[in-house]
Amino acid sequence: MQIYIIVGSVREGRIAIKVARWVSSAIAGYGYAGIQPEIVDLKEWNLPFFAGAHPPATGIYDQPKQQQWADKIAQADAIIFISPEYNHGYSPALKNALDYIGKEWAGKPAAYIGYGATNGSRSIDQIRQVATQLGLVDSNAVLEIRDIFSRNSAEQFEPNSFDEKGLQAALKKLIKYAR
Known part of the structure; x- marks a missing residue:
């Protein structure tokens, strides 16, 4: 099972x-048999602001990058979205990536990880609304990371026990829906 971990921030120092x-x-x-995670970094994808001639819901992709993105997302069995909270919402890079394509999102279970003001809860709420409209299956797998800025100055993320338990619970739900 292929699980994409979509990095929803493109900022420096993210x-x-x-x-x-x-x-x-x-x-x-965690030892999940047959689970293959892949990080899909929107910074590396560098999707230009969507300006296609056809609405993505039509499935007509007239931009080469748009078709490449569609082909990539079509390969996932489940998706984990990671996004900071910007001004009570989620990142514009993630919004653009969601809006870039249509049918490739449909039927894929989704989990959500947020951080920032209110632990990312408002960004997660908004992503879930858009994802549901796109046909993603809401597995109710959510992790809101608390106090991330005060305890995360190292090169690697420093999870606490709450983060570890929350991730395990979210993955259990996501995998259940994906299977």
């Missing part, structure tokens, strides 16, 4: 990539 690396290694460490 924490989302650290969280994604932690999630990926944690999945391997």
